[in-house]
Amino acid sequence: MFKIIEKSSHATGINRFVIEVPEIAKKVLPGQFTILRLHEKGERIPITVADSDKVKGTITLFVQEVGKTTIEMGKLKTGDTILDVVGPLGVLSHIENFGTVLCIAGGVGVAVMYPIAKALKEKGNKIISILGARSKNFIILENEIKKNSDEFFLTTDDGSYGQKGFVSNVLNDLLAIRHSPLANIVYAIGPVPMMRVISEITKQHNLKTIVSLNPIMVDGTGMCGACRVSVGGVTKFACVDGPDFDGHLVNWTELTSRLSVFKREEKESLDHYCKYLKTVRNS
Template identity: 55%
Template sequence: MHKILNKKIIATDVTMTEIAAPKIAKKRKPGQFVIIRLYEEGERIPLTIADADPVKGTITIISQRVGKSTAYLEDMPESEGILDLVGPLGHPTKIEKYGNVVCIGGGIGIAPIYPLAQGFREAGNRVTSILGARTKDLFILEEQMRKVSDLVCICTDDGSYGKKGFVTDVLKELVDNGEHFDFAAAIGPIPMMRAVTKLTKEMNIPTIVSLNAIMVDGTGMCGACRVSVGGKTKFTCVDGPEFDGHKVDFDELMHRLQIFSEFDAAARERYESENKNPNCIINEKK
């Protein structure tokens, strides 16, 4: 069991959870993730390690209430234990001194882009962060991102916070105004990453993306997380989670994720109908 030490709602349906995991905290590097299982009959879900404190022996994960497991995690009280916590998994981000780096995070994707921005800054890069969300209530980690960025640009789809528009609009505006970027990292919804990589390819900016595919075992055995990269099949859990964004088949990935999203929504609906009080742990772990 890994004890939940601290929890905080940081946006609508988004929770930051600090967990005791000393071995993982010491080994974790930017870009890596864990797979958690909350109880015996629960599913295994991948979550990026947003932060880690080797001295305290803790890791921080940020989850969005989408399916049953993420809803259950949000409702778990502090001091409860997570049954299984495996990690760190995946290849860490290749942190180098590129020069001018742009980190682009959309929605919950701001959580995994944060450790990347931090790593790039510590390596001596000038970091520009472009952060977007559908609306102000869904915006996360602004203060943390400002601490690890030389410039932060904010936008929302509805204009409720920052510039009205998409992250691609901001990127294009920066480049049109004379900004030059040697490297880019983009993490967020699949349509966002697809749009960003299409633009950066036109701009000749090397770009990595981090893919949040469906995972079960985290070792490449099940094949659930397979993606097409450069016309070849890759497994997100062992070959990724980061790939050359200009080679990813986003249309195929989006189609596969849409199939599972319907099951997630239905599972969450059943869970919440069985547990009317959202502040209480469910009485029966179904």
């Protein structure tokens, strides 16, 4: 059992959890994730470690409510416990002094980007950050990313904060204004359509681009095959070979289609859970 030391609702449907897991806090590195199971009957969900404190033995997670388990997790409070927290899993992100790094993140992908941007900054890179969200209420970790950036841009789809539009608009604008290579490497993390668009743009400009893939995962140890992705025509398992991959080599069409394979079951599971919540409320 792992205790929730702090739970707060950070943005619309995005919850921040600080959980006591000393073994993971001691070892976790940027880009790595955990697999959680809330209780005996719970589904396993992969969540990236956004921050950690070795001294306090805690890890920080940002979890967006998108379906049954993440909504159920959103109902937990400070002091509650989680049955399993396994990790750290996955390969750590490649951190070195590249020169200038463009960090582009959207939605809850900002939480995945944060430890990477921080580590890249500590290595002496110049960081240009572009953050995007649906609207003002969905922005997370703005100040933390800003603190680690030399240049900072923010967009919202509806224009309620920052520049109206998408992160790809800012990328295109910067590429049009700056003639020398904009960056030595790009990290792009967020929803699959966003990572796909960014990778298509950067490919035309020959800008190496790393993306963090989020296929469906079950065991997280390379045994079940659920998280398989095609990269450069080769089958990879995102849980043990990734989640970071070269965005120019990812088969985005296959990833998009595999992510929707269980849509019907996911909807059924959520409907079931909503009915259960109604019964509990009315009893």
